[in-house]
Amino acid sequence: MRIGLLTEGGYPYVSGDARLWCDRLVRGLGQHEFDVYALSRSERQEDEGWLPLPRQVGRVRTAPLWTADEDGVVYGRRARRRFAESFGDLATGLCASPAPEGASTAEADRFANALYGLAELARDEGGLVGALRSEGAVRTLERACRAPGALQAAREARVPDLLAVAAHLERALRPLSLDWYQDEGLGAVDVCHATSGGPAALPALLAHHFFGVPILVTEYGVRLRSHYLAATEAPPAVRSLLAVFHGRLAAEIYGRAALVTSGNAHARRWQERCGADRAKLRTIHPGIDASHFAEVGESTDCAAPDTLAWVGRIEPTKDLVSLLHALAEIRKEEPKTRLRIIGTPSGPEGEAYLGHCRALAAQLFPDEAEGPHSVGDNPVSFEEIGGPESPALADAYASGAITVLSSVVEGFPNSLVEAMFCGRATVSTDVGAVVEVIGGTGLVVPPRNPRALAEACVALLRAPERRARLGAAARARALELFTVEQNTAAFHGIYLEIVSRTPVRRVVVDGTGEPLPFAVPAEAHVPGRWAGPTARVVARGGPGWASGAPVRATTSFPEAAR
DSSP, rough: EEEEEEEEEEETBBSBBBBHHHHHHHHHHSSSSSEEEEOOOHHHHHHHHBBBOTTTTEEEEEEESSSOOOOOOOOOOHHHHHHHHHHHHHHHHHOOOOOOOOHHHHHHHHHHHHHHHHHHHHHHHSOOHHHHHHHHHHHHHHHHHHSTTTTTHHHTOOOHHHHHHHHHHHTTTTGGSSSSTTTGGGGGGEEEESSSSSGGGGHHHHHHHOOOOEEEESSSSHHHHHHHHTTTTHHHHHHHHHHHHHHHHHHHHHOOSSSSSSSSSHHHHHHHHHHHHHEEEEEEOOOBBBGHHHHHOOOOOOOOOHHHHHHHOGGGOOOOOHHHHHHHHHHOOOTTTTEEOOOOOOOOHHHHHHHHHHHHHHSSSBBBBBSSOOOOBBBBBETTTTSSOOOSSHHHHHHHSEEEEEOOOOOOOOOHHHHHTTEEEEEESOOTTHHHHHHTSSEEEEOOOHHHHHHHHHHHHHHHHHHHHHHHHHHEEEEEHHBBHHHHHHHHHHHHHHHHOOOSEEEEOOOOOOOOOOOOOOGSSSSSSOOOOOEEEEEEEOSEEEOOSSSEEESSSOTTTT
């Protein structure tokens, strides 16, 4: 079948979110054909280029989400009226006070009708960028904020707040102005697979609206939750209005999707809280290539029994400060314990945090020599993958008897799964999907609790047989649940399930004008031996049996069957 893979800030670019997962998915499903529709997040990302694409990628179309030139579209009177009506309904839906359940459904319908009205206007007129940036859009938003019954935060919005909200809406709605919505574009795919919510799912919504293409949404991090976490510094009016917008958009995406998948139960609970129907939800754990860790995982060599290893991106949410304080407690019980922190800082904030951690380590553990003729050494080392001690990622996990995760915020803990592939016992904080991943194969403690972290590490440092049992169980669990093979097999089944439940979107007729049932199965898109008599295709809902582009039926029918 032909899959329309919709991404934002990731695949096929060499940097960004979910690029490796998408690449593994596409390469693992060689029996399908993929059309990639990618939204880039920055000019730098575009300059870095693409990953090598496999042969099953038939087409790649990209568009920048980080910028949009003036489209030069000048609306006539009728188009201006259509924009005012649709954008006015959208703004009214954002500013309205919370309503009872029945009225809330009406507000959701108003938001959806406004969204599709803007999409149809962009399709007819050639774009929305200029209209969304116009003074009229800001005035429409202001009228909605000042209307009776508006949210208290909306009524308090000042001009800078309105400008900020209008700018955010213009950026979020840029996918509506793309030229992807034609019969030979997203109208030709069998399934639209959006790899995240938000802007990446907007093209899928429009493909469903214009052509009836079914939607699959995959979220390893729920977009609405990310907005709540990221908008803490915005003024109250801006936070309130944008929260309503993203909430309405998420509800519309979940409502139109055939199925919604998440990477863990934590994300699934967020999806359900944001309006997803429980019957549509599936959990498919991310797939990680286990072959890179096979040698370490199957090795019988013992790592340094008094060494703890931490592996990951260095940033404040990883709470290395608590880990360093925990090490101070551990060394009171086990003085020979060492800690290896292996990773690279994430951006300028990560660089500053790394500097703070280095200073704290020097303060907590001043270099002390064992004797008068030896050089002092610090029990904490800061390293990077590729260095002499850890030339590869698997070597980083192999360097410690215990792998520690001290995060205060975590989605799906990839580093924990990699440690499990390496057969390492783990001590982790109870955040995100940690408990779901670990099961009973490691120790879990509360976050921001150095004493509890220290006690768990000391318990495993003193019990080598227990460490070995936990490591073996962790490796078995990871191989069963978190491999690339199980991930691609699960999505293959999801694709087939969606297509099997999707009604025919086109009617194919023979030479006499009679319909041919099952004439356009999903596999007809795959290049190969599919052949048959020439037939005529008619768009669903079109007048009569109007002829169109020829489509080959896969089977010829005898006259009686016709």
